[in-house]
Amino acid sequence: MAGQANFRQLQELDRRHYLHPFSDHRQIGERGTRVITHADGVYIYDAQGNKILDGMSGLWCINLGYGRQELIDAATRQLKTLPYYNSFFQCTHPPAIELAQRLAEVAPPGFTRVFYTNSGSEANDTIIRMVRRYWDIQGKPKKKTIISRRNAYHGSTVGGISLGGMPAQQAQGDLPIPGIAHIEQPYWFELGQGMHPDEFGLRIAGELEKKIRELGVDNVAAFIGEPVQGAGGVIIPPDTYWPEIQRICDEYGILLVADEVITGFGRLGEWFGSQYFEIEPDLIIFAKAVNSGYLPLGGVLVGERVAEALVEGGGEFYHGFTHSGNPVSCAVASAAIDIMRREGLVDRVRDDIAPYFSRLWQSLADHPLVGEARSAGMVGAIELVSDKARRSRFHPDKSVGEVCRDTSVAQGLVMRHVRDSMIVAPPLVITRAQLDELVDKARSALDITARKMAA
Numbered sequence: 001m002a003g004q005a006n007f008r009q010l011q012e013l014d015r016r017h018y019l020h021p022f023s024d025h026r027q028i029g030e031r032g033t034r035v036i037t038h039a040d041g042v043y044i045y046d047a048q049g050n051k052i053l054d055g056m057s058g059l060w061c062i063n064l065g066y067g068r069q070e071l072i073d074a075a076t077r078q079l080k081t082l083p084y085y086n087s088f089f090q091c092t093h094p095p096a097i098e099l100a101q102r103l104a105e106v107a108p109p110g111f112t113r114v115f116y117t118n119s120g121s122e123a124n125d126t127i128i129r130m131v132r133r134y135w136d137i138q139g140k141p142k143k144k145t146i147i148s149r150r151n152a153y154h155g156s157t158v159g160g161i162s163l164g165g166m167p168a169q170q171a172q173g174d175l176p177i178p179g180i181a182h183i184e185q186p187y188w189f190e191l192g193q194g195m196h197p198d199e200f201g202l203r204i205a206g207e208l209e210k211k212i213r214e215l216g217v218d219n220v221a222a223f224i225g226e227p228v229q230g231a232g233g234v235i236i237p238p239d240t241y242w243p244e245i246q247r248i249c250d251e252y253g254i255l256l257v258a259d260e261v262i263t264g265f266g267r268l269g270e271w272f273g274s275q276y277f278e279i280e281p282d283l284i285i286f287a288k289a290v291n292s293g294y295l296p297l298g299g300v301l302v303g304e305r306v307a308e309a310l311v312e313g314g315g316e317f318y319h320g321f322t323h324s325g326n327p328v329s330c331a332v333a334s335a336a337i338d339i340m341r342r343e344g345l346v347d348r349v350r351d352d353i354a355p356y357f358s359r360l361w362q363s364l365a366d367h368p369l370v371g372e373a374r375s376a377g378m379v380g381a382i383e384l385v386s387d388k389a390r391r392s393r394f395h396p397d398k399s400v401g402e403v404c405r406d407t408s409v410a411q412g413l414v415m416r417h418v419r420d421s422m423i424v425a426p427p428l429v430i431t432r433a434q435l436d437e438l439v440d441k442a443r444s445a446l447d448i449t450a451r452k453m454a455a
């Protein structure tokens with residue numbers, strides 16, 4: 001009972017004082033909050049004593065699971081040795097250097113340098129400045145426009161929302177900023193039905209070429225995309241898509257930026273999603289799983305041509321943050337990379353656990369509520385439909401995704417909904433037995449949701 005009283009008190013204090021990210025506070029007030037108190041392995045626990053399988057790895061980040069002693073030790077050691085120092089004014093420190101070296105080892109060939117930020121959003125803002133700086137140094141200052149995609153998510157700063165492709169977010173604050181253009185996303189289920197996925201992939205990628213011509217190649221700096229759009233609903237592009245995007249970027253000489261905040265560090269069974277899709281970007285954005293989400297850290301991996309320009313010809317790049325390369329965040333990231341290498345986690349995902357997950361997840365496709373089940377590596381989505389044969393959607397007022405999300409959590413599984421898609425991205429250390437549990441719970445959430453929808 002004491003626990004319950006404490007829970008109510010926490011909820012009330014939360015309601016009074018805490019402005020949550022991406023939340024409707026009136027709704028929070030009406031429905032109350034879930035108070036997560038602790039976590040272990042792939043499970044989180046709430047203040048009411050519920051044990052819940054974390055099918056979203058926190059928020060796409062706790063890839064190594066909760067409670068990893070090595071990560072805790074790395075943070076503790078570093079806090080005692082040097083909790084903070086900056087990298088401005090010709091200073092540096094071992095944790096930032098040692099992580100930079102490790103990142104160069106695990107990154108695709110040619111990525112030997114890193115710029116640190118505290119988040120994916122800041123890394124996306126950094127990209128806007130970095131690609132424009134690159135073209136300035138090349139003597140082409142008119143090349144400013146960055147082409148992105150509808151329904152992309154690149155963070156929540158002014159730059160991040162501008163690069164992103166979510167109209168409701170952009171409407172708040174008169175965004176995007178000038179110099180950002182958007183093309184269609186490679187979302188076959190929503191936009192490509194009736195067309196072979198390969199043909200659809202080529203057609204949508206072709207929009208990049210059209211947009212470059214429309215804007216004039218002399219004005220275009222870069223194309224940016226998530227290898228798999230995460231927050232947009234796990235949009236896995238058809239096989240033809242990324243090679244065609246690469247061809248167009250190469251042909252027109254514009255920079256290719258991969259936002260790997262979700263796909264980096266093993267999520268797709270390669271160190272980076274660019275390797276999964278066999279593309280060679282000029283810049284890679286990372287955050288989240290770099291240190292398994294234990295502390296804030298993000299950054300930009302800089303490929304050869306941009307690094308050479310910035311280092312050799314650039315002079316000072318007026319950009320950076322107090323906590324760029326924070327020693328504790330970096331020390332934990334080095335420890336996380338060491339664990340991933342020692343445990344062969346990327347190979348485990350590719351050769352073992354992702355194929356197992358894919359088979360199980362696909363088995364949901366026969367459920368009457370499911371129009372499509374898709375996965376790549378350790379991300380999966382299912383599309384909820386009202387009519388399976390026609391693949392038609394529920395009326396938006398029915399909020400079927402939200403109903404299914406709430407049902408799933410009540411069943412003891414965190415699944416996230418994006419409109420009417422249900423998505424999961426479990427920790428990469430999840431066992432086969434825990435994946436069985438995940439898919440069993442997802443299925444029973446679907447069964448209950450179907451009954452609720454029929455009522």
Ligand code: PXG
Nearest residue numbers: 119120121153154155226231259261262287
């Ligand atoms: N790029 C991508 C591809 C992301 O997924 C960011 C940038 C921004 O990172 P920071 O660290 O600034 O949050 C993200 C973050 C969701 C959800 O609801 C996804 C993210 C963040 C919050 C919620 O799926 N992704």
